[in-house]
Amino acid sequence: EDQVTQSPEALRLQEGESSSLNCSYTVSGLRGLFWYRQDPGKGPEFLFTLYSAGEEKEKERLKATLTKKESFLHITAPKPEDSATYLCAVLSGTYKYIFGTGTRLKVLA
Amino acid sequence: GAGVSQSPSNKVTEKGKDVELRCDPISGHTALYWYRQSLGQGLEFLIYFQGNSAPDKSGLPSDRFSAERTGGSVSTLTIQRTQQEDSAVYLCASSQGTPEAFFGQGTRLTVV
Numbered sequence: 001e002d003q004v005t006q007s008p009e010a011l012r013l014q015e016g017e018s019s020s021l022n023c024s025y026t027v028s029g030l031r032g033l034f035w036y037r038q039d040p041g042k043g044p045e046f047l048f049t050l051y052s053a054g055e056e057k058e059k060e061r062l063k064a065t066l067t068k069k070e071s072f073l074h075i076t077a078p079k080p081e082d083s084a085t086y087l088c089a090v091l092s093g094t095y096k097y098i099f100g101t102g103t104r105l106k107v108l109a
Numbered sequence: 110g111a112g113v114s115q116s117p118s119n120k121v122t123e124k125g126k127d128v129e130l131r132c133d134p135i136s137g138h139t140a141l142y143w144y145r146q147s148l149g150q151g152l153e154f155l156i157y158f159q160g161n162s163a164p165d166k167s168g169l170p171s172d173r174f175s176a177e178r179t180g181g182s183v184s185t186l187t188i189q190r191t192q193q194e195d196s197a198v199y200l201c202a203s204s205q206g207t208p209e210a211f212f213g214q215g216t217r218l219t220v221v
Contacts, residue, residue: 004151031208032208034208034209036212041214041215041217042214042215043113043115043200043202043212043213043214043215044152044200044212045212046209046210046211046212049208049209087151087152089152091208095140095157095159095165096154096157096165097142097144097152097154097210098154099144099151099152100151101149101150101151102151
């Protein structure tokens, strides 16, 4: 069964304190791994798609990496505005997304 | 429109009543999804529409749930005889030609 597990469930960082979020996945034939950001009361906002092991994508203070079993979202020198829930998902089959339960990130000023 | 639009943003209904939730996808997007997000849970797949093909309804939790998509654009999710366990945020997403799906802001449904 295709599955996505994210850790930690919650993370508190001081402003400027870099860290990583983990997404472990099990899927029959990876067709894409996706990272989304979700702010309270809003829908998920697309961040990155990764397709193959070794691939990396960057956007501002965020960098996503992918191995054959997991993906990491590295946050470098975070700011309070980076506080959000970060969701990871994989494509199961050709169109169905399987989501993890997310990591709630709080960055303190 | 510029993004996926859902209405209403919030809906409070009494147990046993029917509700309709609306989704306007991004213009030109042929794929449309409904997901449900309950407190502390991951997003749960409900239904998928692609063009004129038969929808994948495999995620609908009971026969009280139904959805339609008219003219390949707007979609309505209907929940009949609502129950308290139906309380959740209902999210709609659309995509076109690429794997990335773009979500609306969601409808928060509260059944009292």
